[in-house]
Amino acid sequence: MQVDISELRREVGARKAFSFCGPLEDGFPAGISLAGPVEVEGTVLNTGPAYLVEGSIRAQVEAVCSRCLTPFRQVVEAPLREEFREGSPPPPGQDEVSEDSGVEVWFFQGDVMDLSEAVRQNLILALPTQPLCRPDCPGLCPVCGRRLDEGACDCRVEDVDPRLEGLRRFLNPKE
Ligand SMILES: [Zn+2]
Ligand SMILES: [Zn+2]
Numbered sequence: 674m675q676v677d678i679s680e681l682r683r684e685v686g687a688r689k690a691f692s693f694c695g696p697l698e699d700g701f702p703a704g705i706s707l708a709g710p711v712e713v714e715g716t717v718l719n720t721g722p723a724y725l726v727e728g729s730i731r732a733q734v735e736a737v738c739s740r741c742l743t744p745f746r747q748v749v750e751a752p753l754r755e756e757f758r759e760g761s762p763p764p765p766g767q768d769e770v771s772e773d774s775g776v777e778v779w780f781f782q783g784d785v786m787d788l789s790e791a792v793r794q795n796l797i798l799a800l801p802t803q804p805l806c807r808p809d810c811p812g813l814c815p816v817c818g819r820r821l822d823e824g825a826c827d828c829r830v831e832d833v834d835p836r837l838e839g840l841r842r843f844l845n846p847k848e
Pocket of ligand 2: 814817818
């Protein structure tokens with residue numbers, strides 16, 4: 674995911690559109706992985722001191738539902754807004770933050786900016802922390818483990834009032 678900015682150098686305010694569709698290095702949180710190529714489109718703007726990248730990211734991910742543990746696929750969309758500056762990056766731990774936009778500054782050398790890592794980080798920020806196969810997933814039966822969206826099981830999930838426990842035993846002597 675590289676953009677050649679050589680044609681933007683001469684003029685502050687020059688802008689260039691880009692789009693990519695390709696794989697991305699993994700490193701996603703456990704339980705989530707890419708299910709296909711990542712689509713990125715946007716523009717690079719020469720702001721004078723830096724190059725501002727603005728665009729959007731779209732990817733299909735495979736996740737495991739946090740309630741029913743079923744794998745499912747979901748489209749994740751994330752905004753992309755990053756500032757790139759020419760030069761060497763500062764030492765680790767001293768990340769520079771842009772005074773204009775407040776975002777972290779990325780550094781590049783030569784004519785080509787590599788957006789891959791910025792795309793990856795923005796995508797990770799947009800991933801669900803508790804993936805759900807659907808918003809109202811009923812989850813699993815706590816007794817038999819059956820997926821409750823396939824139908825109710827025969828398990829009795831009871832929350833018996835302890836004061837009534839004696840009465841229940843009296844009415845169900847076989848238990
Ligand atoms: Zn589910
Ligand atoms: Zn059950």
